[in-house]
Amino acid sequence: MNFEENVKRLQEIVEKLESGETKLDEVNMLFAEGADLTKKCYELLNESKGKVTVLREELNKLMEKPLNE
Secondary structure (H helix, E strand, C coil), rough: CCHHHHHHHHHHHHHHHHHHCCCCCHHHHHHHHHHHHHHHHHHHHHHHHHHHHHHHHHHHHHHHHHCCC
């Protein structure tokens, strides 16, 4: 799943947990799934941050070069 799909699923899990109508076994499963999705989202954000950093550095190098080169 991509970042947006993970966030959507996290929202569904939160709604289910907040409803108060979830049995304890399901609460445990949902909590574990939510923790896993949170980890995946964090990893995807860090990956994107790294890509943006590389692109920014490359752009800065290009901007430092004179236009006639």
